[in-house]
Amino acid sequence: MLDKRIKPSVIVKYLDQYVIGQDDAKKIVAVAVYSHYRKIDRAKQDSVEVAKSNVLLIGPSGTGKTLLCETLARILGVPFVTGDATSLAQTRYVNEEIEAILQRLVDKADGNVARAQNGIVFIDEIDKLKAVDGQPRSVSGESVQHALLKIMEGSQVKLANAQYIDTTNILFICGGAFVGLEEIMSGSQTYGFISASDSDNQNILNRLNARVKPTDLFQYGLIPEFTGRLPIIARFRDLTREMLVRILVEPRNCIYNQFMDIFRNEGVELSVERKTFEQIADIALEYKTGARSLRGIFEELITPILFAVPDDPGIRKVEIASLFTDPRYIRNSK
Ligand SMILES: Nc1ncnc2c1ncn2[C@@H]1O[C@H](COP(=O)(O)OP(=O)(O)OP(=O)(O)O)[C@@H](O)[C@H]1O
Ligand SMILES: [Mg+2]
Known part of the structure; x- marks a missing residue:
């Protein structure tokens, strides 16, 4: 389904023409997307189950998260839509809103449901869904996470015209600024103690320590099931x-x-x-x-x-x- 020539390095080169900096994020996303579409290809041949690796983009506002996704969809030639977690949390009809997002994906594919089923959905401001004790938003935030969970896992969703769309092969990319995550992370540097034994490995250790762990996101307020569905995390840096x-x-x-x-x-x-x-x-x-x-x-x-x-x-x-x-x-x- 994906052109075999579109290797991760090709994806990054293309992204470089539009997105400045964010080299780590570009690589992580390129590999994730490449693997995703290769897995779909293989699953078609061998009918093996596709384990999905949805992606989470973390970084400050205006640093290129949405731009990167849009650019990505362009090179892949797959339909792409964005949704906004905040507006999902504000509606009483979460499932209708999610259907509307998927409907837009089908529209982007010119009504071709099969094509839409291989598309990319970007859900922004996912950090706003955090469950905060004693705040009215917490309830809806969590229920939105549950609703998103279902489609990220892969499910049949009925669209307005009684058509069904299967979300199994749709790649979900979530994004958010996650203000305050640094503080949570600095309290959970698990790998620090190894550094004493071998200074040569400091680079690897730094990388591991810079990694956002599912537990950090959990502490931030995302439910564990949700963070579990976002195994790939790419971080965007402040622009210099x-x-x-x-x-x-x-x-x-x-x-x-x-x-x-x-x-x-x-x-x-x-x-x-x-x-x-x-x-x-x-x-x-x-x-x-x-x-x-x-x-x-x-x-x-x-x-x-x-x-x-x-x-x-x-x-x-x-x-x-x-x-x-x-x-x-x-x-x-x-
Ligand atoms: N790394 C970048 N390279 C080139 N242009 C950029 C970059 N980051 C941001 N821009 C420019 O700034 C605009 C806003 O960026 P973008 O929408 O990607 O931000 P974002 O990271 O998604 O922010 P938010 O978290 O607020 O949604 C883009 O349309 C683009 O013009
Ligand atoms: Mg954005």
Whole structure:
């Protein structure tokens, strides 16, 4: 079902074109997805039971979790939808909401249920389902976990038009920021004691210690059955200033390229100096929303220019040297 040429390394190379940094997460997800689709292939041939390895993405907001999943679905050519755990927790009709998500998956597959059954479902904000004692949300949070559990395991779900969709081979990727998980983890470093015996293994030990354990998630408030269904955990890191600059200028569809395109359509060349992007990155760092605020800051800079340019057909080029100086307009010399 999956093109044999799409190996984990190929997946990572493709992701690299759109997602900056997050190298560990890319590798983990690439291998997980590759294994998942290979298992389905093998199961078809040998009719062995597929043990599913759903994936959990943990990391701060705006660091590329959703972007990575979307990009992934594109290279795999499988239908992909996202759902939001918070809205699942707020409705009284969890199962209807879940059906709606699966229905959207079928829609994405142009109504082809068989194709949808090999798709990817991304459920975001899974950390908001934590069971907190004495809070009204706890009840619904837990019941949503149970409802999700059922479809992640694989079940037949009836859709609105009386069709059934089998979720057995659907890959579920869950995501969440899990604020406060670090503190829980630092209290549970199981492997620390081995480090004394052999310093060469420090790298491996660091990796093991950086691993999120099911017990950490349990302590965080996810029920054990649920964490048990998410054996693969990939962590996303805070984006550095340098990464934010790269996000502005590097990916194929990066913000800079998009705006150069817009200006080109006006017959104008846009040229922004690196310093400007660094200043934008600095502001974005202060906002603490990952890369999410980059576009807004850039647009604020560019909007007055985009407003002025169409009125002045003589302008051939716009040069921006800094966020805090006026742009330079270069006109056709007559
Ligand atoms: N690592 C990255 N590389 C390139 N662009 C990124 C990266 N991280 C974030 N972005 C940009 O920021 C936007 C928001 O990122 P995304 O939606 O993936 O965040 P998220 O990790 O899913 O956050 P949340 O937890 O709030 O859902 C993306 O659309 C993308 O433009
Ligand atoms: Mg997201």
